[in-house]
Amino acid sequence: MKVDCAIIGGGIVGLSVALQLGRRQPGVRIVVLEKETQLASHQTGRNSGVIHSGIYYPPGSLKARFAREGNRSMIAFCQEHEIAHDVCGKIIVATRESELPLLHELHRRGVENQLTVTELSAEEVREIEPHVACLRGLSVPSTAIVSYREVCVRFADLIAEQGGCIQTEAEVRELRHNDSSHTLETARGTVEAKFLVNCGGLQSDRLALGAGLPLEARITPFRGEYYELVPERRHLVNSLVYPVPDPSFPFLGVHFTRMIDGSVHAGPNAVLALKREGYAKTDIDLRDVWDTLSYRGFWNLARKHYKEGFAEAYRSLNKRAFVKSLQQLIPEVSEKDIVPAPAGVRAQALLPSGALVNDFLLVHGPQSIHVCNAPSPAATASLEIGKEIAEKIPQLRTSTSVHFASNVERRTSNVER
Ligand SMILES: Cc1cc2nc3c(=O)[nH]c(=O)nc-3n(C[C@H](O)[C@H](O)[C@H](O)COP(=O)(O)OP(=O)(O)OC[C@H]3O[C@@H](n4cnc5c(N)ncnc54)[C@H](O)[C@@H]3O)c2cc1C
Known part of the structure; x- marks a missing residue:
């Protein structure tokens, strides 16, 4: 052709x-x-x-x-x-005092990016999302x-x-x-x-x-795993509820997303994947593993962020830890309210210095x-x-x-x- x-x-x-x-x-x-x-x-x-x-x-x-x-x-x-x-x-919510400056910074950035964004008190957040517990929120309509x-x-x-x-x-x-x-x-x-x-x-x-x-x-694959709320608990979320993201990572932190089919997803996390196009925790591809491990950028990233990496891996394997993160946004969510949903893998480019390409x-x-x-x-x-x-x-x-x-x-x- x-x-x-x-x-x-x-x-x-x-x-x-x-x-x-x-x-x-x-x-x-x-x-x-x-x-x-x-x-x-x-x-x-x-x-x-x-x-x-x-x-x-x-x-x-x-x-x-x-x-x-x-x-x-x-x-x-x-x-x-x-x-x-x-x-x-969507609503981005600060649940700790330490997140409030980051929330204000996000507000400022939203305005600079020419968006309509409004800071909300905890009561105003609850009018939109009655089950969310937070100190303040940011509405992004x-x-x-x-x-x-x-x-x-x-x-x-x-x-x-x-x-x-x-x-x-x-x-x-x-x-x-x-x-x-x-x-x-x-x-x-x-x-x-x-x-x-x-x-x-x-x-x-x-x-x-x-x-x-x-x-x-080089592409470094990060799997994003989801749970979803069981149908009887979907009422806990009206639209989209996000935490204040960690500014040193390009990922947004586990959050609640209402999908267009009416289901509500919780996640995704960000775990190093052992297979680029593998969606189960057990999926391994030796070429993909070799490409990751033989790349200097990976080791530079790992040196800086190994603690966060292990914490993500632990949360991936431990449903209770995953639920604990979700409870920071909606305290009523419990282990029996969520079931696993299909995962995705992000193609994230990584530089030899260990910096993620933003x-x-x-x-x-x-x-x-x-x-x-x-x-x-x-x-x-x-x-x-x-x-x-x-x-x-x-x-x-x-x-x-x-x-x-x-x-x-x-x-x-x-x-x-
Ligand atoms: C868990 C997760 C959540 C996300 N959430 C959002 C979101 O809510 N909103 C948003 O805007 N973005 C989101 N993203 C990001 C978004 O999905 C991606 O940025 C976007 O889909 C990238 O599209 P793409 O076409 O570049 O890649 P892909 O959709 O991965 O497509 C690449 C295609 O190339 C094909 N291909 C690869 N190699 C070859 C080859 N040798 N020959 C032929 N074909 C080949 C693959 O099979 C694949 O179909 C999310 C991503 C993930 C993983």
């Missing part, structure tokens, strides 16, 4: 790039190559389903800008395409919920309507590049592309290295762009990330194009509904 642009990865970022590129350069021949049988099988289909506001991120960062704009564009997309969503807002799988179904439909091609079961196994094109050896044959976009999520560093990029950062990381290579760090809130920001990448791709067709419809494989059935 010969195409103008090959996009590796059928998660929400790869699909958004295909959608936005097709809008910007109509008629351009695009193929999305996804290794699984279903689109959105990894991070995108295993997340909390929150359309974040952008409150947490340093002003001026890509995360702050793309989350704020992505919140609006994702909600507008859901409205236009009649995708179930709910702009239910623009936060919303959705199923990102549903969003991907619509993205895939629109890509097909634009003449794009989506291939599943098309693992990219080898990448070669000469002056004018990329050659991708996939499980379904050879693809030649003028331009390459790597949106490989948990495999993005390997794909970038395979394409010859001198990438220093912002989105888009790396340019020869006729290629590699998305080397797109953890949360990249699902929220996906339309903006896709737009940004599409704007950076040079004009790929000079004359009026031949429509690509003959190669279109409509793939909506490949996203689990």
Whole structure:
């Protein structure tokens, strides 16, 4: 197959790039190559389903800008395409005196990020979330919920309507590049592309290295485990209740999330995963373990944060410890109120210094762009990330194009509904 642009990865970022590129350069021949049988099988289909506001991120960062704009564009997309969503807002609560300065700082940051945010007294929080116990709270009304799988179904439909091609079961196994094109050896044959976009999520560093990029950062997988409230206790949470996050970590702390299907999830934690795309505690992949342990950045991270790492591992194995964290937000929650729910694994880039890459990381290579760090809130920001990448791709067709419809494989059935 010969195409103008090959996009590796059928998660929400790869699909958004295909959608936005097709809008910007109509008629351009695009193929999305996804290794699984279903689109959105990894991070995108295993997340909390929150359309974040952008409150947490340093002003001026890509995360702050793309989350704020992505919140609006994702909600507008859901409205236009009649995708179930709910702009239910969220509350961040300080439960200890020591968290109050951090809560005020978050308020300040929210204002700087041009968001509407309001500090609330404990009584005002209880009017919204009667079961929450806290000292003060912060209301963020623009936060919303959705199923990102549903969003991907619509993205895939629109890509097909634009003449794009989506291939599943098309693992990219080898990448070669000469002056004018990329050659991708996939499980379904050879693809030649003028331009390459790597949106490989948990495999993005390997794909970038395979394409010859001198990438220093490596993906370190952090599993996020969830419980969910049993149906009789769902009334304990109306919308979304978050703790004040630890500023030294990019994770938000275990929280309560009402999902668009009405269930209420508690979590996710952040435990080092022994398999990049493994979702059970016992999943181990020797290559993944070796890649983590042989990377200097991991040991530098471990030296600084081994105590937090062990605490997370303990909480992962001990339901009582997990419940104790949840009780800091809602004291009434007990062990019998929660049951395990499917986990996700975050693709978090780590530098050799041991610093976690905080912002989105888009790396340019020869006729290629590699998305080397797109953890949360990249699902929220996906339309903006896709737009940004599409704007950076040079004009790929000079004359009026031949429509690509003959190669279109409509793939909506490949996203689990
Ligand atoms: C537990 C958890 C909770 C989260 N909660 C939220 C949230 O509430 N809101 C939010 O905005 N974000 C959230 N996120 C983050 C969000 O899910 C991700 O940022 C986003 O889904 C990243 O999308 P992606 O397309 O880059 O990656 P993925 O969805 O992981 O997609 C990458 C795709 O590439 C494919 N691939 C990899 N290698 C190859 C290859 N060699 N050949 C072909 N295909 C390949 C994979 O199979 C995969 O389908 C959460 C993430 C996790 C893990």
